[in-house]
Amino acid sequence: MGITRNRWMLAAMSASALALLAGCDESGQFNLADKLNLRQNAGQTASAASGTATKTVEQDVEAPDVFSVTEAGLWDGRPSLGGVWVAHPDVKEPERVMIRNTANGNFVVGALFRKERDIPGPRLQISSDAATALGMLAGAPEELSVVALRREEVAVDVPAPAPEDTGVIASPEDVSETPLDPIAAAGAAIDAAPEAAQTAAAAPAPVPTPAPAPKPTSSLAKPYLQVGIFSVEANANRTAKQMRSAGMLPTIRKGETGGKPFWRVIVGPAQTSAERNALQAKIRTEGFTDAYPVTN
Template sequence: VERDVEAPELFHKTESGLWDGRPSLGGVWVAHPDVKEPLRVIIRNEANGKSIVGALFRRERENPGPRIQVSSDAASELKMLAGQPVKLDIVALRREKIEEAAPEPAPEPVPESAPTKETLDAPEAIEEKPLDPIASAAAAIDAAEGKPVARPAAPNPKPAAAPAVTPSKLAKPYVQLGTFGSKENADKVIEDMRKVGLFAVANEQTSNGKTVWRVLVGPAGRRAERTAMLRKVKSMGFKDAYIVSN
């Protein structure tokens, strides 16, 4: 089991952010010029206490005004108005594994009491019954005429287990398209990917009481396949897509 843990040593900024009012692709994300590589972050609106988990990218162009650029989906979740700067607190997240408690050992079975002499000396009577002569004769006739002898129906065979998917040898076999605060938006992106022959999934995650959906394409088995997937999704408008482990 894994959970999100804040990692301010990776990235932490408390500054004004701005949504310019234009719709944007890629789901929930913010951009800042000090970012070195894409990260998962928690974004908090200091004015109203709203928060959401999303992606953090490097802002390539410096424009007048706040240095934090906010996507339209992030602005919607944080209740930000277009063109109005809001003080945001952005902290990087990392995944931490939680060790599950080992199950308690099952109690040892209580040994049954040894049989007594009376039990051994008094066996139950066995009732003998003659075989049904009609049934025996019918079976013999059927066998002589080449007819199949009726046998008890065999139990239904259990369905064979689905073959295991061969794991990818790449450390980062997936391409992340974005993080969405709405499952409907995530499902729409998945459907768009399937129309062009790409397999996509939405991983539901909860952080600080907020549920988000990360849309991933993959896994790729080879580096060339992963490069082709990344090029394809970027050509479809997901300019901020990047490779991830899961």
């Protein structure tokens, strides 16, 4: 009986030793828990690598319910101010629109105004800048599609962020211990103290950064005035320079629709309706009679 029991105990101890050896790493350190964690993390990483995240971005979206027409348009051949624009008699309020030439596929973003004068011919009248962008000749009507635009938040899928590296850092191979001499260490600290004090005294005191001035706020829903939309940046810069020379503060804002850039020149913000009306009158005296209020 005693011999049998001893053999059974020896077999159990051998099995335990094999299990411990299975959890050891190459340096002989027991790392079974780390190995289990690595396997679990590897499964989580593979799962995360196949996922995607979703975020919202602002994009121009066509709004045909606001305004949409497809009919003949004409450029009368005269140069015009205000950048890219189109006029139509059915317009109620100025809008930002996409103008397409259905004959050649050219398109451009511009402003939409109400056509005040009853000119014989097509009801759509375009500016000289719009005609250039659309590839239209003076006095030659082309079928145009004009659709209002709105800024909306659209959900897009983006790749999920890469998982963090959870690998086990290998242990250093050669580590040596050197006892410190307490007397030598104390002497070095005493010698370094005067030098550190001199360095701290010589360092200039940090200059506090002034807080940025708060941006002026306006109670108006549309505190800015849009002078024009341009398909050529140089034209936008020239218009902004003209507004600045007249004593106004212009801002150029770049946008893009359908892969094509455009530049908007706006003035403001106005704090009151009276100030906005005065700005609009001032802009009109510079020749931009179609300037209208916008949100930003």
